[in-house]
Amino acid sequence: MYQNPILYADYSDPDVIRVGEDYYMVASSFTYLPGVPLLHSRDLVHWEIINYCVSSLPFEKYDRPSHGSGTWAPSIRYHEGTFYVFVPLPDEGIFVATSKDPYGEFKLHCLQEAVGWIDPCPFWDEDGKAYMVFAYANSRSGIKHRLDLVEMDVTCTKLLGDPVTIFDGEQLGPTTEGPKMYQYQGYYYILMPSGGVAVGWQSVLRSKSLKGPYEYRIIMHQGNTDINGPHQGGWVTSVDGRHWFVHFQDVHELGRIIHLQPMCFNNGWPFIGTEQNGDGIGEPVREWRLPAEGQPEYEIAQSDAFEGDRLGLQWQWQANPQEFFYSMKGHAGLRLFCLSNKTRENYLWYAPNALTQIPQHRAFSVTAKVRLQGKELGDMASIGMIGHQYAYLGIQKTEEGHALTLYTGDVTVNTFEGEANETLNVSCPYKGDTVYLKFEVFENKTYRFAWSEDGIRYTSIGGANPLRRATWTGAKLCLWSANKNNWLSEGYGEYEFIYIEDRSNC
Structure with missing residues (x-):
């Protein structure tokens, strides 16, 4: 069994993928650099830091602290031998960090200059076309409940056309953000948090067509647990075919800590956590069976004797x-x-x-x-x-x-x-x-x-x-x-x- 939280540490806005038998996770960094830590695991529970996706930011502004700015909620995908990490800078635009080697150097380029575009996630469709779904920062744009979709070239260097709105959650999902797009068994799914960091819930959009129209459903909330939020994260399928959802919980003083939830499908809809109060919506679990046994029990480095000639990744x-x-x-x-x-x-x-x-x-x-x-x-x-x-x-x-x-x-x-x-x-x-x-x-x-x-x-x-x-x-x-x-x-x-x-x- 494992216990939640799996990391009592502020790796906020996590996204996760599996490549072979290895799992990779990224998180926000804001003004702290190098930014967007890349973590590695073999069982989704024990993690180590292996790299950063952003060594520095190419703006003089970030030569000084820029609290609350910088690298916001990233997403990570692996496509045709390349790791793509989409990094939003709410004041500058959407950037993409790429590398063939997760332990090697990531190269950063600007996909689109913009103010207020946040939480981007790339998606490559079966027809070979590439898209990005993203949200908006209310503090920069005055919008906080809309998701847009835009086509881009397959190597993520430029947009092809203008964004179109695929979900407006002003009534259903206020403060909708953090969208992650997937395709599974004939449906397109967008998993997303709604309602705000401290008291919100997990929602999902579902459609047979990439551009919609999308159906909406709440699939996990706090319910009768003490896990508030539960907020933004990513879905990953383990080697044995089971589904998992990594998300954060805001504990305020020490930030947004990481939980791992079991996930399944019921009549074509994702269901996260367990049913605990009869309302048909999942609640977060405190403990569950390990996704994989006998794997390395990595730890995040903390103490340091400052040996060698470079700083540790912590x-x-x-x-x-x-x-x-x-x-x-x-x-x-x-x-x-x-x-x-x-x-x-x-x-x-x-x-x-x-x-x-x-x-x-x-x-x-x-x-x-x-x-x-x-x-x-x-x-x-x-x-x-x-x-x-x-x-x-x-x-x-x-x-x-x-x-x-x-x-x-x-x-x-x-x-x-x-x-x-x-x-x-x-x-x-x-x-x-x-x-x-x-x-x-x-x-x-x-x-x-x-x-x-x-x-x-x-x-x-x-x-x-x-x-x-x-x-x-x-x-x-x-x-x-x-x-x-x-x-x-x-x-x-x-x-x-x-x-x-x-x-x-x-």
């Missing part, structure tokens, strides 16, 4: 990656340089060089051994949590010598670069240049910092901090070095290791 920057952010060559550990911010205050919310990671547990602890090689006053090396309220603890070079400093931030405008206020809450003298920094996230959705000289005896610092989500993502843990005076500096923080421990149910 890490993303808060903007386009730059080589001058860090170094791992010719020395032990990870060096994050104490950069200034050329455009505004040097706050964490504005920092492109904040190195982030998606938490993998509902409660956890993070410990890092940090050495500050400060060159200028204000140089700081820190660890923390990024969200609409955030905090970070670091070792900082001050006029009196080194100090342990704890900052908190409050985001007042949470889109694009936004606006934030920061406060220095605690500053206490510290004799050395090396310190163990720690924080623990609790199940009551707070977290608290501590420090140690020897890595054994820890002293708490500051009070409880409220865990808050970021824009369209869960809160993320981070490592950040900066000059808090916003001066140019050649200083850096050296991170010997980071150790992350699951503290759920402790």
